[in-house]
Structures are given as C-alpha cells and as structure tokens.
Amino acid sequence: MSQPLGDSPGLGVQGLTIRFGGNTAVDAAAFEAPLGRITGLIGPNGAGKTTIFNACSGLLRPSEGEIRLFEKDVTGRPPSARAQLGLGRTFQQMDLFDSLTVEQNIAIGREARLAGSHPLKQLLCPPAERKAVRQATEEVLELCGIRELRHEVAGSLSTGQRRLVDLGRVLAGGFSMLLLDEPSSGLDTAETGRFGAIVTRVVAERCCGVLLVEHDMALVMSVCDYLYVLDFGQMIFQGTPAEVRASEAVRAAYLGTEAA
Numbered sequence: 001m002s003q004p005l006g007d008s009p010g011l012g013v014q015g016l017t018i019r020f021g022g023n024t025a026v027d028a029a030a031f032e033a034p035l036g037r038i039t040g041l042i043g044p045n046g047a048g049k050t051t052i053f054n055a056c057s058g059l060l061r062p063s064e065g066e067i068r069l070f071e072k073d074v075t076g077r078p079p080s081a082r083a084q085l086g087l088g089r090t091f092q093q094m095d096l097f098d099s100l101t102v103e104q105n106i107a108i109g110r111e112a113r114l115a116g117s118h119p120l121k122q123l124l125c126p127p128a129e130r131k132a133v134r135q136a137t138e139e140v141l142e143l144c145g146i147r148e149l150r151h152e153v154a155g156s157l158s159t160g161q162r163r164l165v166d167l168g169r170v171l172a173g174g175f176s177m178l179l180l181d182e183p184s185s186g187l188d189t190a191e192t193g194r195f196g197a198i199v200t201r202v203v204a205e206r207c208c209g210v211l212l213v214e215h216d217m218a219l220v221m222s223v224c225d226y227l228y229v230l231d232f233g234q235m236i237f238q239g240t241p242a243e244v245r246a247s248e249a250v251r252a253a254y255l256g257t258e259a260a
C-alpha cells in the first residue's frame with residue numbers, strides 16, 4: 001500500500017468507531033483527505049461510507065476516535081462550526097428547493113455560510129456579503145456550465161441538471177474541503193464524465209480537497225488521486241487507483257469484475 005499524496009492537511013480521521021446499539025458500523029477507521037487532492041472512499045453497500053460522512057460533517061457523534069479539519073480537532077463540534085471552518089457536503093438524496101430558480105438555489109449555498117453566525121448578521125446581510133453572494137453565484141453558474149438554466153425552477157430540471165445545481169450550491173459556499181456523497185447517482189455516462197471533469201477542475205483551480213463516496217467505478221478510477229476501501233466498517237486497503245485495481249483483497253471484497 002502506498003502513502004496518500006498531498007502535504008496540506010484537509011480532513012483527517014483516526015480510530016473512528018461508530019456503533020449503533022450492538023452493531024459496529026465503523027471500526028477504528030483512519031484516513032487522510034488532503035487539500036488539492038480527490039480522495040475516494042469506496043466499499044460495498046452497507047460498508048459504512050455514509051456513516052463516516054455523517055460523523056465527519058458533525059451529524060453523528062463517534063463512539064470513539066478523532067476527526068481533524070485543517071489540523072483542528074473538531075470531533076465534538078457541531079455541523080455549523082465545521083461549515084464555518086470550511087467543510088461543505090452534498091447528500092445522496094439531493095435537497096434542492098424545487099420552487100426556487102437555479103440561481104436562487106446556488107445563492108443559498110453561499111448564504112448558508114452565515115448559518116451559526118450572530119443572528120443579526122443573518123438578518124441584516126451586509127452589502128459586502130450581498131456582493132460576495134452575487135459573485136459566487138456567477139462564478140459557479142459558469143464553472144458548472146449551467147448559466148443558461150439560471151432562471152429555470154429546480155423542480156423542472158433533469159436529474160443530471162439537478163446534480164450540477166447541487167454541486168454548484170456547495171461550491172458557492174467557497175468551502176476548502178468538500179464531502180461528495182454519491183454525486184453521480186442517477187446520471188448517464190456522459191453526464192458522469194462531465195461531472196467528473198468539473199470536480200477535477202474545481203480541485204485544480206481552488207486547491208480544495210474532496211472526499212468522494214461513489215459507486216461508479218469508472219468515475220472513481222478516473223478522478224481520484226488516492227482511495228480508501230471500506231468493507232464491513234473496516235478499512236481493508238488504501239492506495240492509488242492502479243493499486244486498488246490490482247489488489248486481490250479489494251477484488252475479492254468488493255470490486256469483482258468491475259475492476260478488470
């Protein structure tokens with residue numbers, strides 16, 4: 001197994017254990033997802049990937065272990081504190097505001113960074129912040145190639161378009177570390193390729209870090225710099241996509257013929 005690439009600490013986890021009653025969903029997991037890299041977290045259904053995401057974003061308190069964000073221990077910090085430090089995430093089930101336009105949905109991604117700040121700041125959004133919202137929205141519409149959709153209501157979009165708006169919304173937040181939970185779900189091959197190209201470009205341009213949970217092996221193998229493989233809550237392998245593809249242990253546990 002090789003060592004993860006990248007020197008700038010992003011998200012790091014040590015000895016992470018999460019139990020639901022008698023079921024140990026995640027067992028002493030450890031990984032590093034540095035800035036400037038796309039790190040993949042893969043494994044079969046029920047392996048514990050979403051549970052790890054929920055612990056990293058603060059929705060679940062670990063039974064044991066430590067979660068560090070940019071070298072700060074955030075294990076006991078709420079989701080809003082982690083977001084203010086620069087952690088953004090998407091969810092498997094997109095939760096766009098269907099009656100709002102694409103542009104409004106993306107603007108909310110920037111405005112959401114005020115969550116957890118002083119109530120007055122949230123009520124009286126200062127002019128500088130309003131300008132930042134406008135700028136972030138324009139940048140993201142361009143980056144995700146959805147400028148022509150800006151006035152469409154989200155409820156009228158195809159799944160592929162909705163995934164791009166969902167990505168745009170988290171990108172508008174200007175987060176330094178992104179957790180993307182099965183972002184290609186419901187996309188066809190061409191849409192998945194386009195999605196992967198956007199994520200790769202974002203990481204290169206913004207030097208942010210990405211932790212990607214994804215079942216689409218073609219996407220994972222093409223965009224990730226480094227991979228962690230989870231099976232029944234345990235990290236069974238880590239390495240580059242080529243090393244993962246060549247691993248008999250991974251093949252046996254998970255990839256099967258898909259890795260060929």
Ligand SMILES: Nc1ncnc2c1ncn2[C@@H]1O[C@H](COP(=O)(O)OP(=O)(O)OP(=O)(O)O)[C@@H](O)[C@H]1O
Pocket residue numbers: 020023025043044045046047048049050051052
């Ligand atoms: N809130 C919960 N209460 C009890 N058990 C849970 C809870 N959430 C997850 N689990 C269990 O934890 C294990 C890991 O689930 P998790 O959803 O993290 O897997 P996953 O790797 O994300 O799967 P998938 O690829 O299907 O999304 C499973 O056995 C699941 O049933």
